[in-house]
Amino acid sequence: MTAQPDGADLFEPFPLGDMVLSNRIVMAPMTRARCEQGVITDETVRYYVQRADAGLMVSEGVPVSPEALGYVHVPGIWEAEHVDGWRRVTDAVHEAQGRLFAQLWHVGRVSHRSLQPGSTAPVSSSGREAEGLRAFAMRADGTAGFVEATPPRPLTTHEVPRVVDDFKAAARNASAAGFDGVEIHGANGYLFEQFLNPHVNDRTDKYGGSVPNRCRLLLETIDRVVDAIGAGRCGVRLSPYAQVFDNPAYEETRETHLYLAEQLGDRGLAYVHLHEMGRSAGAPMLSDEFLREFKDGFRGPLMVAGGLTKEIATDYRRRDLVDLAAFGRPFIANPDLVTRLRYDLDLADADPATFYGGGTEGYTDHPTYAMSGHPA
Numbered sequence: 001m002t003a004q005p006d007g008a009d010l011f012e013p014f015p016l017g018d019m020v021l022s023n024r025i026v027m028a029p030m031t032r033a034r035c036e037q038g039v040i041t042d043e044t045v046r047y048y049v050q051r052a053d054a055g056l057m058v059s060e061g062v063p064v065s066p067e068a069l070g071y072v073h074v075p076g077i078w079e080a081e082h083v084d085g086w087r088r089v090t091d092a093v094h095e096a097q098g099r100l101f102a103q104l105w106h107v108g109r110v111s112h113r114s115l116q117p118g119s120t121a122p123v124s125s126s127g128r129e130a131e132g133l134r135a136f137a138m139r140a141d142g143t144a145g146f147v148e149a150t151p152p153r154p155l156t157t158h159e160v161p162r163v164v165d166d167f168k169a170a171a172r173n174a175s176a177a178g179f180d181g182v183e184i185h186g187a188n189g190y191l192f193e194q195f196l197n198p199h200v201n202d203r204t205d206k207y208g209g210s211v212p213n214r215c216r217l218l219l220e221t222i223d224r225v226v227d228a229i230g231a232g233r234c235g236v237r238l239s240p241y242a243q244v245f246d247n248p249a250y251e252e253t254r255e256t257h258l259y260l261a262e263q264l265g266d267r268g269l270a271y272v273h274l275h276e277m278g279r280s281a282g283a284p285m286l287s288d289e290f291l292r293e294f295k296d297g298f299r300g301p302l303m304v305a306g307g308l309t310k311e312i313a314t315d316y317r318r319r320d321l322v323d324l325a326a327f328g329r330p331f332i333a334n335p336d337l338v339t340r341l342r343y344d345l346d347l348a349d350a351d352p353a354t355f356y357g358g359g360t361e362g363y364t365d366h367p368t369y370a371m372s373g374h375p376a
């Protein structure tokens with residue numbers, strides 16, 4: 001195998017917070033719903049170790065509390081049993097010289113009554129029901145699958161600090177479990193986006209109305225998490241312009257995210273991770289101009305995910321538009337993705353039918369390039 005000299009530095013070390021990543025390739029967070037009791041299994045340990053060559057891995061979304069849950073078979077972080085399970089993963093990843101952040105998650109209204117404590121309605125910024133929204137829960141026939149979400153109720157102003165505290169406790173637990181840091185899941189239409197979006201958030205308290213008010217829950221949460229584990233161990237994921245889960249387009253998208261960039265920069269976060277949700281469908285949402293403005297505002301490491309290829313990531317690096325390149329689906333079928341990208345080896349395709357739930361198939365049974373009979 002010969003290295004492809006390409007002038008970019010994707011495969012070189014990168015300092016992040018108080019650690020040094022071995023390269024700039026990140027495994028994007030991916031829910032795999034393989035933990036039947038909500039607790040880590042041996043296969044989950046194996047899955048992460050197989051992918052530990054990534055400069056950084058971000059874990060699957062980890063609900064911070066029972067209320068935060070929108071999918072069954074997803075491992076939590078609020079009980080000692082969860083922490084012990086994750087400790088097995090982080091120990092094995094560190095043994096393999098990898099780095100792992102926990103993605104801390106609250107789905108807000110993307111949930112179903114059957115997943116909620118006391119079978120109550122899920123919480124959100126408002127009572128606004130989302131069109132066509134589905135959660136991943138147990139169906140009447142006893143199998144797990146997508147079901148219509150239950151209409152939410154708005155969090156009262158007095159309840160909000162409890163949610164913020166759940167994130168703080170989860171960050172502490174993630175630290176105790178040996179994670180290298182946490183990524184607050186502020187993207188993809190979940191709780192924080194339900195607060196950011198003025199068409200969903202109809203609040204009249206300090207969490208609704210103006211841009212700073214709609215950003216307040218996310219920033220208060222980040223402040224509490226930073227208090228608990230330090231800014232250098234805290235990242236955040238955002239998905240500007242994404243419009244997922246009935247979060248409609250809104251006029252102040254750019255203003256909102258540039259405000260967040262400044263605020264997050266002031267806090268010295270480890271990184272911001274932007275999820276580009278259009279490129280896979282052929283219509284990128286994050287213009288070069290937006291990335292540049294966001295990066296200038298944030299003044300820290302910027303990570304982008306969504307439909308990346310080595311060529312796109314290299315181009316981003318050459319123009320210094322992003323610092324870290326995150327890959328999702330390519331990591332599913334290519335546990336040795338860093339090597340394959342580095343040496344321009346063929347990539348295997350993942351099967352979407354095995355993305356969520358099930359056993360080892362499509363999870364831990366993807367061979368490395370060398371193991372799949374190709375010449376090394």
Ligand SMILES: Cc1cc2nc3c(=O)[nH]c(=O)nc-3n(C[C@H](O)[C@H](O)[C@H](O)COP(=O)(O)O)c2cc1C
Pocket residue numbers: 028029030031032060061103185187188237275280305306307308326327328329330355356
């Ligand atoms: C099976 C699957 C599960 C995912 N789960 C999450 C998740 O838990 N949290 C999250 O922020 N994004 C999640 N994503 C989105 C990925 O992190 C990534 O942004 C997306 O797949 C686009 O990148 P790609 O084109 O490289 O796959 C998931 C994607 C897939 C395919």
